[in-house]
Amino acid sequence: MSPKTKQNILIPIVWFCWFFLLNIKSFADDKPIKLVLQWVPQAQFAGYYTARKLGIYEIYGIDVTIIPGGPNVSVIDCIKTGKADFGTFFLLNATKRVAQGIPLVNIAQVSRRSALMLVAKKSSSIFRPEDMNGKKIGIYKEDFSDIPLAFISNNRLDVTVVPIATGINIFLHGGTDLTNVMWYNEYHTILNCGYNADELTTFYMSDYGFNVPEDGIYCLRSTYDANPEACERFIEATMEGWLYAFQHPSEALDIIIEEMKAEHIPANLAHQQWMLARMRDIILPDGGYEFSTFLSEETYEMMGQILLKNASISTLPAYNQFYLPVGKYAEK
Amino acid sequence: MLKNRSLRFKLSAFILTGTILVAAVLFSYYYSVSRKLILESALTNARHLTMETVNSVENVFRSTAKIPENLVYVFETGVTDEKALYRFMETVVKNNTELFGSAIAFEPGAMVPGVERFAPYFYKNNGQIVYSNLSDPAYNYHLQDWYQIPKELNKPVWSEPYFDEGGGDIIMATYSVPFRWPNDGVNENKFRGIITIDISLVWLKQVFEELSIYETGYGFLLSQSGKFLVHPDPDNVMNASIFDIAELQQDEKLRELGRKMVRGQTGFMNIIEPVTGQEVYLCFAPFPSSGYSMGIVIPTAELFAGLTRLNRNVAIIAVLGLLALFGVISLISGRITEPIRRLSGATTLIGQGDFNAVLPKIDTNDEIGQLMRSFETMQIALAEYIENLKKTTADKEKIEGELRIAHDIQMSIIPRTFPPFPDRSDVDIYGILESAKAVGGDLYDFFLLDENRLGAAIGDVSGKGVPASLFMAVTRTLLRAKSMNMKNASPGKIVTSMDIDLCTENDASMFVTFFYFILNLKTGELEYCNAGHNPPFVLDEDGEITAIDTVHGFPLGVMEAEPYETGKIKIRPGTRIVLYTDGVTEAENEARELFKEKRLLETLKLMKDVQDPKEITLAVKKAVKEFTLEAEQSDDLTMLVINYLGGNYTSK
Structure with missing residues (x-):
């Protein structure tokens, strides 16, 4: 037994004792919780997988099953049909669903800043937003497109939008001059296709008035109402998972790689390492370990205006209906 | 450091060091050239292998590409x-x-x-x-x-x-x-x-697996984006890119390689293999139609394995060769220096005085042989020289012995018992004669002509050594003989008579300054004759000092001339007469200054109240010695002091 695995076992034991001594509510009578993630296992979800692997959920008195996402998994369908109790969504997408009448509530805004960005090759002579005029810009369809489209419209750019299903190959081949990517994901793929950062111009949406955070935890209003206390424990345990993952990145990466292999997904350590590091920048943008799951009304309104302007929604759901501050990290 | 080492050691050290230096230069040159050649040939081979692979793969891609291209043509x-x-x-x-x-x-x-x-x-x-x-x-x-x-x-x-x-x-x-x-x-x-x-690309894997690249070398294939399509590690295939590996290894060079490859460049690079951590050479080239890029990895150690083996063997041969060379040098230098060492032993013996020590036999005619013969000659010459030296020394010792005897004889012919007349109260005498050499040419003498008359003389023969001493002996003998034969003759007559005899057959042309006086002890009348001698001093009873400075003629033996006359003075009891030779006044110190009469007079002045002739004599001698100090005595030092006490002769 390696020292590391020994530690893995010791930590839950310590937590278990702590909870037992504080005589916090017993978990025996709670029903198992099912969580569905937006995408296949990757470091974007390190907190959930770490919390489960280390038994942090159990210590918080909840039994969590994770349903990995993927191209063939619809998170909203899973929640609607009751296949899952909780799901992760980008804030924008969840808002659209709620606007369509699905009674989702945000119980934790985990991501704190936008990871969305536009990347151009400097060789295309793009250095400022106005340089994009007359260029081809690759934009992922639907869920990722709202903000880039708002950016184009805000900057009154005359660009040719090339809708993209997935990947960056068209950008790499020169089929597009710009492409929208996630900081923690495709941007690194571009770097590791041999482009140096200094050969690329980056436009972080957060720098252009579109700092709309992404990943959050959602459930049906009814799920929350049935057991708000379990929701609270689920959120807090998840954030414990993130804390551990950020404090022990190599251990967290091991857990992620293991999950990826189990799902038969190519497990690229360098890429996952980058992703975990960026998730930390996104979840803890101020550094340190002060977590927050609070969604401010201001941010919500700002995001709502983008959707309204793009006509992605016709009315913005009320903030109080959309977001419920749950657990100790939401106290802001 | 080497100073105290043997010739054999020095010779070996210098030759070996030189040989090692030459060998090292040769070896380095040969090594770098071989390495370069091997690298060049490896590069050529790798390039060929790469191009062969590229061509065979390209054939497949090109012929396959023809299908849709033709389709398009038909279709359009x-x-x-x-x-x-x-x-x-x-x-x-x-x-x-x-x-x-x-x-x-x-x-x-x-x-x-x-x-x-x-x-x-x-x-x-x-x-x-x-x-x-x-x-x-x-x-x-x-x-x-x-x-x-x-x-x-x-x-x-x-x-x-x-x-x-x-x-x-x-x-x-x-x-x-x-x-x-x-x-x-x-x-x-x-x-x-x-x-x-x-199309399936499975066959590509086979193409790369069939590449034979040294022991553990391998080929790999990257997609347009740098992803591994073929790689020995299946985990990398279709998963990691070369840039991912570079990032995990933090290897900028590997990343640079990846950039070159995905840009379709061709090249040869020296990198660290990420898995094994070994240095490898990498040859890479693109597949032009697909934009994929292949690389061939050649472990440097294997590339140079032959050279390394060769180096090891060369090193072993070099070490053995140097050892053998050391042995040979040691042997030869031992052979060369062996007679020198034997010679050195023999010369040490000679140095210690054994002139018959046997020198080693050398037959050769080289420098060592010549040296040996020189030594033989030297040994013989040395032996002869020492023999001569012994003989000469013996001769010299014999002469010195004879001279000592001559000295003793010379000393024995002048009166040296003081006081000479212990039974007389009217006169006291003290004299010294210290020769500069074994025998000297100075003389003094005194004797009683009768009960009341004292004859006394001092002389200085020209020249020094044996001839002077013989001439002195003759002079003294003549003085005694003449004085005894002509008891009542005046000093002038006696001196004149002596001069005649000394001039006769004086082939050596020697001469003698001479002062002779006769003192009537009863009356104090003093008759004297000075034949070219230093004027004696008279210290009267009051301490007055006067010189008897009348000179009556040339020194004796110079020429038969006019008869010498006789001077007369009268002295009173308590007068002291000081006779001396130029050994006193011309005594030299180290600065080549003379003692001079002035100093003699000063000394005598101090002695004006001293009656004892011995005390006066020794005081003068002391003054002279204090003046000359360490300087070598150049002339005989002779003094005679007569203290005339006067009064009736009484036998004590």
């Missing part, structure tokens, strides 16, 4: 019937074994008006040709890379490799060629869709 020139199209495609897939499948995907409405997606796809499945339409809206082929990229670029494109849809581990690649119609040159020539073929 008129096949617009849907049924004919299906038949045609099925035949193509069937007849081309390397093909996995082929699709013709249309722009919306391009084939069937009003139909958004139309893409017949024929592919092989268990030996059967299967038809499917890729029109599923969820798949949305218009946004797939294989469709979108060639459309946007308006040129044929090989796709990034991917795993086949069946979820197996068959790596596939798709070649997509855009087509346009109508191609009649009249109407607008518009983009209408994409023709694709899918």
Whole structure:
């Protein structure tokens, strides 16, 4: 037994004792919780997988099953049909669903800043937003497109939008001059296709008035109402998972790689390492370990205006209906 | 450091050091040149191997690419019937074994008006040709890379490799060629869709596995984006890119290599292999049609394994050779220096006085032989010289002995018993004669002519040594003889008589300064004759000092001349007469200054109240010695002091 695995076992034991001594509510009578993630296992979800692997959920008195996402998994369908109790969504997408009448509530805004960005090759002579005029810009369809489209419209750019299903190959081949990517994901793929950062111009949406955070935890209003206390424990345990993952990145990466292999997904350590590091920048943008799951009304309104302007929604759901501050990290 | 070492050691050290230096220079040169040659030849071989592989792979890609290109040609020139199209495609897939499948995907409405997606796809499945339409809206082929990229670029494109849809581990690649119609040159020539073929890339793995690159060298293949398509580590295949590895290893050089490769460059690089951590050489070249890039990894250690073995053997031979060389040098230098060492032993003996020590026999006529003969000559000469020296020394010792005897004889002919007349109270005498050499030419003498008359003389023979001493002896003998024969003769007469005798047959032309006086002890009358001698001093009873400075003629033996006259003075009791030779006044100190009469007078002045002739004599002698100090005595030092006490002669 390696020292590391020994530690893995010791930590839950310590937590278990702590909870037992504080005589916090017993978990025996709670029903198992099912969580569905937006995408296949990757470091974007390190907190959930770490919390489960280390038994942090159990210590918080909840039994969590994770349903990995993927191209063939619809998170909203899973929640609607009751296949899952909780799901992760980008804030924008969840808002659209709620606007369509699905009674989702945000119980934790985990991501704190936008990871969305536009990347151009400097060789295309793009250095400022106005340089994009007359260029081809690759934009992922639907869920990722709202903000880039708002950016184009805000900057009154005359660009040719090339809708993209997935990947960056068209950008790499020169089929597009710009492409929208996630900081923690495709941007690194571009770097590791041999482009140096200094050969690329980056436009972080957060720098252009579109700092709309992404990943959050959602459930049906009814799920929350049935057991708000379990929701609270689920959120807090998840954030414990993130804390551990950020404090022990190599251990967290091991857990992620293991999950990826189990799902038969190519497990690229360098890429996952980058992703975990960026998730930390996104979840803890101020550094340190002060977590927050609070969604401010201001941010919500700002995001709502983008959707309204793009006509992605016709009315913005009320903030109080959309977001419920749950657990100790939401106290802001 | 080497100073105290033997010749043999020095010789060995210098020759060996020189040899090692030469060998080291030679070796370094040979090593660097060999290394360069090996590297050049390895580079050439690797380049050949790479180009061979590139060519054979390119042949497959090119010939395969011809299929859709020809299809496009056929298609653009008129096949617009849907049924004919299906038949045609099925035949193509069937007849081309390397093909996995082929699709013709249309722009919306391009084939069937009003139909958004139309893409017949024929592919092989268990030996059967299967038809499917890729029109599923969820798949949305218009946004797939294989469709979108060639459309946007308006040129044929090989796709990034991917795993086949069946979820197996068959790596596939798709070649997509855009087509346009109508191609009649009249109407607008518009983009209408994409023709694709899918091929398996499994054979590529085999191509690379068959590459023989030293022991553990290997080939690898990168996709256009740097992803590994072929690599010995299956975890990397279709998963990691060369840039991912570079990032994990934090290896900037590897990243640079990746950049060169995905840019389609050709080259040769020296990097650290990420897995083994060993230094390797890497030859890389692109597949021009697909944009993939291959690399050949040659472990440096294996590349230079032959050279390393050769080096080891050379090193062993060098060490053995140097040892042998050391032995030979040692032997030769021992041979050369051995007679020198023996000679050294013999010369040590000679040095210690054994002139008969046997010198080693050398037959050679080289420097050592010459040295040995020189030593032999020297030994003989030395022996002779020492023999002569012994004889000479013996002779000298004999002469010295004789001279000592001569000295004793000389001393014995002058009165040396003081006081000379112990029974007389009217006179006291003290004299010294210290020769500068074994025998001297000074003399003094005194004797009683009768009961009341004292005769006394002092003289200084010209020259020194034996001749002077003989002449002195003759002078003294003449003085005694003349004085005894002519008892009542005046000093002048006696001196004149002596002069005549000394001049006779004086072949050596020697002469003697001479002062002779006769003192009447009763009356104090003093008759004297000075033949060229230093004027004596008279200290009277009151301490007055006067010189008896009348000189009556030349020194004796110079020439027979006028008879010497006699001077007369009268002295009173208490007068002291000081006779001396120029050994006193001309005594030299180290600064070559003379003692002079002045100093003698000063000394005598101090002695004016001293009656004892011995005390006066020794005081003068002391003054002279204090003056001359360490300087060598150059002349005989002779003094005679007579203290005339007067009064009646009484026998004590």
